[in-house]
Amino acid sequence: xxxxxxxxxxxxxxxxxxxxxxxxxxxxxxxxxxxxxxxxxxxxxxxxxxxxxxxxxxxxxxxxxxxxxxxxxxxxxxxxxxxxxxxxxxxxxxxxxxxxxxxxxxxxxxxxxxxxxxxxxxxxxxxxxxxxxxxxxxxxxxxxxxxxxxxxxxxxxxxxxxxxxxxxxxxxxxxxxxxxxxxxxxxxxxxxxxxxxxxxxxxxxxxxxxxxxxxxxxxxxxxxxxxxxxxxxxxxxxxxxxxxxxxxxxxxxxxxxxxxxxxxxxxxxxxxxxxxxxxxxxxxxxxxxxxxxxxxxxxxxxxxxxxxxxxxxxxxxxxxxxxxxxxxxxxxxxxxxxxxxxxxxxxxxxxxxxxxxxxxxxxxxxxxxxxxxxxxxxxxxxxxxxxxxxxxxxxxxxxxxxxxxxxxxxxxxxxxxxxxxxxxxxxxxxxxxxxxxxxxxxxxxxxxxxxxxxxxxxxxxxxxxxxxxxxxxxxxxxxxxxxxxxxxxxxxxxxxxxxxxxxxxxxxxxx
Amino acid sequence: xxxxxxxxxxxxxxxxxxxxxxxxxxxxxxxxxxxxxxxxxxxxxxxxxxxxxxxxxxxxxxxxxxxxxxxxxxxxxxxxxxxxxxxxxxxxxxxxxxxxxxxxxxxxxxxxxxxxxxxxxxxxxxxxxxxxxxxxxxxxxxxxxxxxxxxxxxxxxxxxxxxxxxxxxxxxxxxxxxxxxxxxxxxxxxxxxxxxxxxxxxxxxxxxxxxxxxxxxxxxxxxxxxxxxxxxxxxxxxxxxxxxxxxxxxxxxxxxxxxxxxxxxxxxxxxxxxxxxxxxxxxxxxxxxxxxxxxxxxxxxxxxxxxxxxxxxxxxxxxxxxxxxxxxxxxxxxxxxxxxxxxxxxxxxxxxxxxxxxxxxxxxxxxxxxxxxxxxxxxxxxxxxxxxxxxxxxxxxxxxxxxxxxxxxxxxxxxxx
Numbered sequence: 043x044x045x046x047x048x049x050x051x052x053x054x055x056x057x058x059x060x061x062x063x064x065x066x067x068x069x070x071x072x073x074x075x076x077x078x079x080x081x082x083x084x085x086x087x088x089x090x091x092x093x094x095x096x097x098x099x100x101x102x103x104x105x106x107x108x109x110x111x112x113x114x115x116x117x118x119x120x121x122x123x124x125x126x127x128x129x130x131x132x133x134x135x136x137x138x139x140x141x142x143x144x145x146x147x148x149x150x151x152x153x154x155x156x157x158x159x160x161x162x163x164x165x166x167x168x169x170x171x172x173x174x175x176x177x178x179x180x181x182x183x184x185x186x187x188x189x190x191x192x193x194x195x196x197x198x199x200x201x202x203x204x205x206x207x208x209x210x211x212x213x214x215x216x217x218x219x220x221x222x223x224x225x226x227x228x229x230x231x232x233x234x235x236x237x238x239x240x241x242x243x244x245x246x247x248x249x250x251x252x253x254x255x256x257x258x259x260x261x262x263x264x265x266x267x268x269x270x271x272x273x274x275x276x277x278x279x280x281x282x283x284x285x286x287x288x289x290x291x292x293x294x295x296x297x298x299x300x301x302x303x304x305x306x307x308x309x310x311x312x313x314x315x316x317x318x319x320x321x322x323x324x325x326x327x328x329x330x331x332x333x334x335x336x337x338x339x340x341x342x343x344x345x346x347x348x349x350x351x352x353x354x355x356x357x358x359x360x361x362x363x364x365x366x367x368x369x370x371x372x373x374x375x376x377x378x379x380x381x382x383x384x385x386x387x388x389x390x391x392x393x394x395x396x397x398x399x400x401x402x403x404x405x406x407x408x409x410x411x412x413x414x415x416x417x418x419x420x421x422x423x424x425x426x427x428x429x430x431x432x433x434x435x436x437x438x439x440x441x442x443x444x445x446x447x448x449x450x451x452x453x454x455x456x457x458x459x460x461x462x463x464x465x466x467x468x469x470x471x472x473x474x475x476x477x478x479x480x481x482x483x484x485x486x487x488x489x490x491x492x493x494x495x496x497x498x499x500x501x502x503x504x505x506x507x508x509x510x511x512x513x514x515x516x517x518x519x520x521x522x523x524x525x526x527x528x529x530x531x532x533x534x535x536x537x538x539x540x541x542x543x544x545x546x547x548x549x550x551x552x553x
Numbered sequence: 554x555x556x557x558x559x560x561x562x563x564x565x566x567x568x569x570x571x572x573x574x575x576x577x578x579x580x581x582x583x584x585x586x587x588x589x590x591x592x593x594x595x596x597x598x599x600x601x602x603x604x605x606x607x608x609x610x611x612x613x614x615x616x617x618x619x620x621x622x623x624x625x626x627x628x629x630x631x632x633x634x635x636x637x638x639x640x641x642x643x644x645x646x647x648x649x650x651x652x653x654x655x656x657x658x659x660x661x662x663x664x665x666x667x668x669x670x671x672x673x674x675x676x677x678x679x680x681x682x683x684x685x686x687x688x689x690x691x692x693x694x695x696x697x698x699x700x701x702x703x704x705x706x707x708x709x710x711x712x713x714x715x716x717x718x719x720x721x722x723x724x725x726x727x728x729x730x731x732x733x734x735x736x737x738x739x740x741x742x743x744x745x746x747x748x749x750x751x752x753x754x755x756x757x758x759x760x761x762x763x764x765x766x767x768x769x770x771x772x773x774x775x776x777x778x779x780x781x782x783x784x785x786x787x788x789x790x791x792x793x794x795x796x797x798x799x800x801x802x803x804x805x806x807x808x809x810x811x812x813x814x815x816x817x818x819x820x821x822x823x824x825x826x827x828x829x830x831x832x833x834x835x836x837x838x839x840x841x842x843x844x845x846x847x848x849x850x851x852x853x854x855x856x857x858x859x860x861x862x863x864x865x866x867x868x869x870x871x872x873x874x875x876x877x878x879x880x881x882x883x884x885x886x887x888x889x890x891x892x893x894x895x896x897x898x899x900x901x902x903x904x905x906x907x908x909x910x911x912x913x914x915x916x917x918x919x920x921x922x923x924x925x926x927x928x929x930x931x932x933x934x935x936x937x938x939x940x941x942x943x944x945x946x947x948x949x950x951x952x953x954x955x956x957x958x959x960x961x962x963x964x965x966x967x968x969x970x
Contacts, residue, residue, distance in 0.1 A: 352834065374836035385834060394828045401820070405835040414817050421815070 047110050049074045049238040050095075050126075050207050055104035057090055064090040066262045067104070072207065077229060077239045079253035079270075081246075083282055083452075083480035086259040088242050092209050095240075096128045097121045108207070127200025128209045131216065133192050137185040141178050142167050145199050170201050174231045189338065190221035197228065208232065209240045214248055215478065218337045219508055219540060226252050244282070244480045246275040247509070258282055283482050293492045296516045299328035300364070302380070302468040302500035303349065308359035308369075310344040318344040319355075320524035326469060326500040331491065333503040333515035337543050341524035342504055343386070346473050349502070350383040351376030364468050377406060380468035384458055384475050386504075388451075392458040395447030399437070399457060400428035402446045406465045427464075435460040436486070452483035459487060463494060470494060473504045488514060508536055598889055598896065602903065605936035612932055616925065623921045623929075630910035631655050651909065653788045653795040657865055659905030661686070663802040664857035665883025666901050667809050668724075668850040670892035672738075674813060675846040676826035681727055681742025683880025684749035685720040685851040689858025691753050692719035694869040695763060697777030697862060705780035712781060713801075713859045720855020721848040723749060728847030732840030738847070746880070753874040765868075773870035783864040798860035803898070805853060810894040812849070822846055854880060878931075882908070885934045907933060 050072040057065040065087045072078050082088045093099045095106065097115040106113055108124050115121050121128070135144050142164045151162040164180040171178050176194040184192060193213060200208055214222045229239055229252060243249060249256055250270055258265040258281040265281050303326040310319035318341040326332045336342050347353035349361055351373040361369040363379040385392035393402050404413050404424050412423045428442035435456045439449050446454060455475070462470060472491060476484045491514060495501055505511050511518055518530040520542040528542045610620035632651025634640045640648055665682040672679035696712040703711070727745060730736035756763040758772040765775045788794025813819035824832040825842045833839055857879070862869065882904055889903070890896030911926040921929075 350834075351836075372836070372838075373834065377836050383834070390828075391830045391834045394824050394831045396827045397824070404820075405824070405831070408820050408835075409817055417817050419815050419817060419820060 048072055048107075049109060051107040051110075052091070052095065053105045053107065055091060055094060055101045055106075057087075057094060057099060057101050063262050065094070065101070068259070068262075068264045070257055070264070070267075072238045072240060074206070074236045074238050075233050076254040077233060077241050077252050079241045079243060079249045079256045080259065081243060081249055081256055081278060081282060082259035083244065083482060086282075086480075087262040088259055089211065090262075091259070092128070092211060092240065092242060095121070095209065096126060122203050122205070125204060125206040126209065127197075127203060127205030127207065129193065129196040129200065129211065129213060131212045133196055135184045135192060135195060138183060140181050140183055141187070141191075141195050141198075142180040144184055144195055145202050147199075149203060166202065167198060170198055174201070174228055174235070176228055188221075189216050190218070190224065193217070193221075193225065194228070206236070207238045207240070209242070211242045212244075212478075213241070214243065214245065216338075218506060218543075219536070220337070220544070222248065246278050246481070249278065250275065260284060279481050282480070293514075294496065296330050296495065298330040298516075299498060301325050301362075302328045302364050303502065304360070304362040304365075305349065306360040306362075308345070308348060308361065309356035310341070310348045310353060311356065312341075312344050317356075318524050319348065322521070322524070322526055324519060324526060326502050328468065328498045328500045329495060330516040331495050331501040331503055331514055333505065333511040333518045334521055335505070335508065335511045335518050335539055335543060336521035338506055340521050340543075342521050344524075345521070346383075346386075346471055346502075346504055349376075350381060350471055377465070380466075381471065382406070382462035382465050382467035382469070383471040384462050384473060386473040386477070388454050388458050393446045393454060395445065397446055398428075398443050399432065399440055399446055399449075400424045400442040402457060403428045403431055403461045403464070406461055431460045431464055432457075435490075452479045455479060455483065455487065459490060463490070467499060469500045469502065471502045471504070474506065475503070476505070476507070476510060484510075508539060512536075512539075598891060598900075601940045602889060602937065604940050605933050608936050608940075609929060609933040613921065613929065618921050626917055626920045627907070627910035627926075627929075630912065631906035632909070633906060650788065650792065653793070654912075655902075655906045655909040656795050656799055657793070657905075658908050659901050660796075660798045660802045660864070661857035661861050661879050662882055662886050662901035662905050663898055664805055664853045664860070665880050666886030666890060666897040667805060667894075668720075668854035668857070668880075669883050669887035670890065670897055671809060671813070671822075671853065672846055672850045673887060673892045674826050675822045675842060676829070677728075677731070677843065677846060678739045679724065679727075679742055679847065679850045680739055680884065681724055681745050681880070682850075682854045682883040683877070684742065684746035685724045685854035686858045686880045686883075687746075687749040687753050687874055687877070688719040688723040688851070689716035689855030690862050690866075690869055690874070691749075691756060691763075691858075692716045692855065693859035693862040694774045694777060697781045698775035698868075701778045701780075703778075703780075708778065708781040709783065709863060712777075712863055713856060716855040716859030716862075717852040718855070720851035720853070720858065722851065724847040724851025724854070725844055728844035731847075732843045738843075750874055753869070754871045757869060757871050757874075771870070772872075774868050776868045777863065781863060782867060783860070793865050796860075796864035798864040801856070801860060805856060806894050806898055809853070809897075813894075818845070854883070882934060885937045889937055904930075904934070 048071040052070040055065050055068045080088050094101050097117045097120050145167050146163040151159040167180045178191050178194050253270045257267040305324045308322045312318035334342050348355045366379050368376045368379050407413050425442045437453050437456045476487050512532050515532050519526050520528045522545050613620040613623050632648045632655050635648035635652045668682045669679050693712045693716040696715045727738045727741040730741050731738045757774050783796040785794040785796050821837045825839050829839050886900040890900035907930050911930045
């Protein structure tokens with residue numbers, strides 16, 4: 043394989059944003075039929091490099107070569123012409139249009155008179171999807187298919203445009219374990235067909251599973267390119283972070299106390315009015331981490347929103363925080379009763395990006411002294427409190443007056459976590475607390491959650507990462523189609539959990 | 554790398570606003586505005602106004618007049634040369650009179666500007682300043698012309714408070730509709746403008762319930778009681794000198810700033826404006842805030858109406874209501890002033906001067922037909938709105954040009970060796 047000419051070569055790519063060097067003389071090559079993983083922490087420069095490849099940014103220095111020819115990629119359309127396809131993490135699809143319509147968008151097959159040839163489009167889509175095992179229904183509307191299927195549509199979109207170089211930007215971040223495995227099978231088929239694949243990620247496990255070679259970036263520089271064979275999670279983590287990282291969470295035995303959250307017979311409807319949570323009862327005690335595991339879309343989202351007071355439950359159910367009924371009382375009453383909620387999406391909900399960090403850190407407590415008195419804010423207090431929290435949670439890249447939007451994702455998440463824990467809750471809901479974070483930041487968040495558990499708080503953890511669930515949780519509840527279908531100890535095997543999460547088998551009870 | 558990626562996806566190509574590679578959150582109008590204010594500073598509104606005046610000059614040129622002479626005459630009409638110490642004698646006296654007129658017009662413009670700006674900070678477009686202003690004038694003229702014998706100070710305060718409440722209630726309707734059934738506030742406030750207008754015309758027209766008692770042939774209200782008139786502090790009360798309303802408007806600016814930046818109400822308003830989802834997550838009621846914000850806006854606009862009535866109009870005729878444009882000018886004021894406290898004052902002064910300077914009384918017919926001159930105000934007003942709305946684009950073009958230029962330089966450098 044090594045004798046083959048590279049399908050793509052980046053030589054000495056440098057990109058500066060003002061004083062910040064996002065990419066510093068990066069070399070990267072990609073052979074036909076290989077999966078080359080691009081690994082790095084948040085802000086290491088992976089996305090910038092790929093944006094340059096896709097014509098979204100222009101390099102300040104360096105050269106791009108496709109099939110041994112120097113090329114100038116000055117726009118995404120030029121990139122597509124060159125056979126480069128990109129699948130972004132956030133999909134670029136039109137929800138109300140069908141799979142076929144989305145795929146042919148921009149390159150529609152036409153009949154005479156300029157009419158769209160739907161049948162020809164659907165035929166080509168079906169042909170491509172069969173060839174690579176990308177199962178999709180060409181006539182289904184995008185909004186009706188799963189996230190995994192939407193991703194397959196994105197891949198089909200690039201193949202429809204004859205892409206030979208496929209860039210996948212953190213493709214598994216939105217997928218369940220099963221869907222990720224399906225994706226890996228598809229990538230295998232593409233590889234065999236000679237498609238060259240760049241796989242951007244910061245998840246070590248899957249890199250070892252899927253990649254042939256791995257290039258690690260750190261702070262805009264290439265650290266090394268290594269073959270996947272012989273690499274270990276530890277060795278990659280060291281390359282990424284530049285130090286040894288604790289991949290496993292160390293936690294002492296739990297000492298559960300009084301129940302802080304009691305949910306009884308809760309029914310919740312989703313945005314479409316369908317019953318998403320169908321009679322859930324659960325208890326979280328102080329001093330324990332209870333994880334809610336499940337395939338995305340099985341009601342955990344609605345359940346969390348109901349517990350946090352953001353969504354109304356059907357009458358008849360109960361949510362009690364430390365014995366106090368809060369069901370249907372709204373966010374404020376729920377917060378006052380002692381619930382903190384690390385939101386699933388820090389940018390959409392957890393933060394006001396155009397607020398300063400001091401303002402964001404006040405979001406839970408701006409109404410009460412000392413942050414405000416008689417309706418007037420105490421700006422000095424807000425700032426001094428922000429400074430101490432930013433210090434305590436090691437938030438880098440900003441001070442109290444910095445806008446939240448200018449921080450990196452990991453630091454934004456630290457701000458959210460700092461705020462929620464600072465409100466001194468009885469129950470801490472952690473919804474995907476490490477989503478999009480690099481290993482260093484994940485380590486920090488995990489340690490902090492365990493510390494809060496040991497301090498006697500109850501923690502309800504929601505995560506799509508089964509690794510995270512099993513390493514953090516004291517008990518695992520599996521939710522399937524809006525019901526708790528089983529309870530597992532943290533040492534349950536991935537298979538056991540996987541079966542329960544997809545509706546098979548009965549749960550094992552913890553003593 | 555999630556947040557770096559997010560940025561790139563929001564803004565393919567050169568970033569429009571903000572530092573290059575910086576975040577550009579564009580979820581709500583208020584968030585867009587925040588980004589835009591950061592990107593442009595104070596320079597952009599100045600360029601905007603200049604551009605609008607240049608285009609206005611082009612229009613003057615097309616009508617066959619001399620734009621420079623016209624603008625010079627307009628400037629003379631504003632009375633702003635009173636500020637120059639070298640203007641003396643009779644010129645100074647005339648300038649003082651003109652400047653008083655300019656400031657009389659500036660006073661309500663500040664307030665209707667605030668009415669639009671406050672809504673904008675909460676992510677709402679208040680196009681209803683006009684209707685809220687009319688509600689305020691109606692209430693002020695009714696209170697001011699009734700209750701004769703009341704102590705003057707109390708009477709004035711009562712009339713102003715009543716006008717604020719009327720404006721607040723009127724705007725609150727739009728807020729309530731938005732909060733409860735999700736009706737778009739742009740549509741509802743526009744419709745409420747018409748309703749206010751025609752209610753006003755009905756009230757004071759011949760045979761209307763509030764028509765004056767003296768002359769049944771005049772569609773006009775009763776005069777307000779003399780003791781309820783605002784005191785004049787500069788110039789001659791008989792010659793329509795400057796009343797103390799200007800200070801009330803400036804006090805309202807301070808209130809606006811404090812409310813927005815130092816109160817928990819303002820914190821909620823800004824949070825709702827920038828990210829309603831985060832506001833809800835923080836325990837705020839977004840709907841309640843919509844109603845509150847609109848009510849505050851209406852209070853500002855209603856106060857503007859009362860100052861005009863108590864300060865210099867003293868009565869309200871049906872054709873006053875029908876020809877008034879002040880609420881709409883408020884939109885241009887707020888846009889040019891970037892919805893900030895100080896910006897609104899500056900923009901209100903600009904438009905006050907423009908309206909005053911183009912009034913028939915001030916413009917020499919040999920330079921520009923006075924009948925057309927007030928239309929020039931409208932044209933410049935429209936141009937400002939247009940250019941302001943477009944100057945996000947202007948900014949974008951500047952960046953794009955710079956970016957292309959760099960690309961070319963790079964290409965040249967690459968070709969040289």
